Amino acid sequence: MVAQMQANAELNKIALLIQQNQWQAAEKMLQALLRKSPQHAVAHRLLGDCLLARQQWRPALEVYQRSLSLRMSAEALIGMGKAADMLRINEVAEKCYRTALAQLPKSAELKYRLGVLLGGSRDGAEEALQLLGAAIEQGFQPARAYLHISQLAERWLKNFDMAFNAASKALECDADNVDAMLRLADLYWRNNYIEEALQILNKALQVDGERADLYQMFSQSLLKKGEHAQCLQLLQRAVALAPNDAQTYSSYLFALNYIDSLPHAEWFEQHRQYNARLPQVARHPADSSPAHDPQHKLRIGFVSADLREHSVAHFFGPVLEHFNRDQFDIVCYYNHHKSDAYTEHFKQQASAWRDVLTLSDTQLAQQIRDDAIDVLVDLNNHSGGNRLPVFALRPAPVQVSWLGYPATTGMDAMDYILVDRYYAPDDSMAAFCSEKLAWLQSYRALQPPPEMDLPVSPLPMLERGHVTFGSFNSFVKISQDVLLLWAELLSQIDNARLVMIVHAAESLDYVRHFFAERGIAAERLTLFTKLRYEQFLKLHQQVDIALDTYPFTGMTTSINGLWMGVPMITQVGERMLSRSGLSLLAPLGLEDFVADSREAYLQKALYWSQQPQQLAQIRAGLRQRLQQSVLLDGKAFTNNLQDVLLSACCNKNVTHRTDNIRF
Incomplete structure (x- = not known):
């Protein structure tokens, strides 16, 4: 009895320390108490609270487990659920929250926490909606609850009206809620209402001008409008505010792809600085392991956020269709919530499939180790949804960059970058890559979807009597420098026309005004916003010659044009990213459409605009030429890719990889 009274007296002192947020002092007293009374369930639970407050998630989880083994309590269940939630052990967190809610059915906090947890998956979305709605009715965290409703409505229910309404209600609950403003801006941006996004972002910056994510969202909005220089300035501000955040720096590096102002060496140095923002681990943990046993399948992992209706899917499809299942296992790590026909098809073709969006970097790295991956391939580079920080944790013996876009990652942990002879004609490109070069015979091979089966039309200029140029690349690739080049081209050909696709309605006026200021009448421009794929393909029937962008040249869009009989004028530069056009045209024998300078670009466009008969001949035979090519x-392609990856794996025991891989 005396010991119990002493313990209770100590607990009262500890409770006071906890109320005063003196967590370490409370923790010290609790540990002393538990040495005397190791079976004290309440003391274990309070120790878990202290550890939780200090963000010691794993120790907290273990202490709560000990408390619950001594005595069941809703408080310990809630604490354990929170710890498991932070560790992303979702099954444990859900069980704890549900058990606690059964004991406390009126708890708004538990409804909120369980709703947030269930809202992280498609299967739990409907129940999450009900739980979050109940929490709102009870007045618990209404702004945050509405934001979670907005996110699950867009992600899982595909209900954009609900997503907009919920985000708007979150802002009604708290007029200065920057998270709500950012959420609304993101929804506006995704639906190409750029001016609305910019307006709300300006308001958010007035409330809090020190948030990196606001500047990042602002820059993405300006990029869709074609304002590249200001976009870069805002991303530099975001990096300054979050200097150690790898994803913010990734966004900055991705934006550099659209700008040609940096010398190649400085551009590369900017990429190398990314490496300093990543965890540093041993470069080759598997150096001393045995070489690959040819009697066992090579396990290749592909990490991507784009295994869906996306340009990457068209090039990744042939790999899954043709890889040798007797020699290779393909494991896909998919980092996106969207699932469509492409996704489902890839799931059926892969040896194994992992949905990894909700996994932390550490958890994903462990999953890859558990899957015993021999070669891990990144398909994103620094584009949105990338998991490059996982590669820094070295989950696989050999790590490779390919397909997202042809440029260095800047990472020590990335061993190879896949190229072809057009992206890297010789070893000199290695000076601008942190990875070693591994040459493919072709950088990619397209798998034409069924909807590409549209006829090639006759050359429009034969009937119309004037040339029509076209640009269907993403509008974010079209900087003011590119527009100036095209305006100059139209000014030199009096009756020439230009057909373009832009992102947002605001961009229509922007483009018309830009050309009007340079003497190009609006009737010479035909502008479209986003089109369905079939409409986009049919639009090529109006175009004689395509105009490629620079320095971020087209790939998928350009192949679509070639399929429809439309060659493009392209400019090559120092960076690999500006050589995609060459890598597509050269295998088709169309090097005469490739320029090595701005002036040559204009000259070639002028020349081909005066060659209707030759253009008509090229157009008529271009699809067959493409079908018979390596493209x-x-x-x-898949056989060649397998050979290159196998060679990389066989070289994994080399302590310092100094040799590039050629076939």
Whole structure:
């Protein structure tokens, strides 16, 4: 009895320390108490609270487990659920919250926490909606609850009206809620209401001008309008505010792709600085392991956020279709919530499939280790949804960058970058890559979807009597420098026309005004916003010659044009990213459409605008030429890719990889 009274007296002192947020002092007293009374359930639970407050998630989880083994309590269940939630052990967190809610059915906090947890998956979305709604009715965290409703409505329910309404209600609950403003801006941006996004972002910055994510969202909005220089300035501000955040710096590096102002060496140095923002681990943990046993399958992992209706899917499809299942296992790590026909098809073709969006970097790295991956391939580079920080944790013996876009990651932990002879004609490109070069015979092979089966039309200029240029690349690739080049081209050909696709309605006026200021009448421009894929393909029937962008040249869009009989004028530069046009045209024998300078670009566009008969001949035979080329030979490409990856794996025991891989 005396011991119990002493313990209770100590607990009262500890409770006071906890009320005063003196967590370490309370923790010290609790540990002393538990040495005397190791079976004290309440003391274990309070120790868990202290550890939780100090963000010691794993120790907190273990202490709560000990408390619950001594005595069941809702408080310990809630604490354990929170710790498991932070560790992303979702099954444990859900069980704890549900058990606690059964004991406390009126708890708004538990409804909120369980709703947030369930809202992280498609299967739990409907129940999450009900739980979050109940929490709102009870007045618990209404702004945050509405934001979670907005996110699950967009992500899982595909209900954009609900997403907009919920985000708006969150802002009604708290007029200065920057998270709500950012959420609304993101929804406006995704639906190409750029001016609305910019207006609300300006208001958010007035409330809090020190948030990196606001500047990042602002820059993405300006990029869709074609205001590249200001976009870069805002991203530099975001990096300054979050200097150690790898994803913010990734966004900055991705934006550099659209700007040609940096010398190649400085551009590369900016990429190398990314490496300093990543965890540093041993470069080759598997150096001393045995070489790959040819009697066992090579396990290749592909990490991507784009295994869906996306340009990457068209090039990744042939790999899954043609890889040798007797020699290779393919494991896909998919980092996106969207699932469509492409996704489902890839799931069926892969040896194994992992949905990894909700996994932390550490958890994903462990999953890859558990899957015993021999070669891990990144398909994103620094584009949105990338998981490059996972590669820094070295989950696989050999790590490779390919396909997202042709440029260095800047990472020590990335061993190879896949190229072809057009992206890297010789070893000199290695000076601008942190990775070693591994040459493919072709950088990619397209798998044409069924909807590409549209006829090639006759050359429009034969009937119309004037040339029509076209640009269907993403509008974010079209800087003011590119527009100036095209305006100059139209000014030199009096009756020439230009067909373009832009992102947002605001961009229509922007483009018309830009050309009007340079003497190009609006009737010479035909502008579209986003089109369905079939409409986009049919639009090529109006175009004689495509105009490629620079320095971020087109890839998928350009192949679509070639399929429809439309060659493009392209400019090559120092960076690999500006050589995609060359890598597509050269295998088709169309090097005469490739320029090495701005002036040559204009000259070639002028020349080909005066060659209707030759253009008509090229147009008529271009699809067949493409079908017979390496660009559409998925089987040959996959065989070559397998050989290159196998060679990389066989070299994994080399302590310092100094040799590039050639075949």
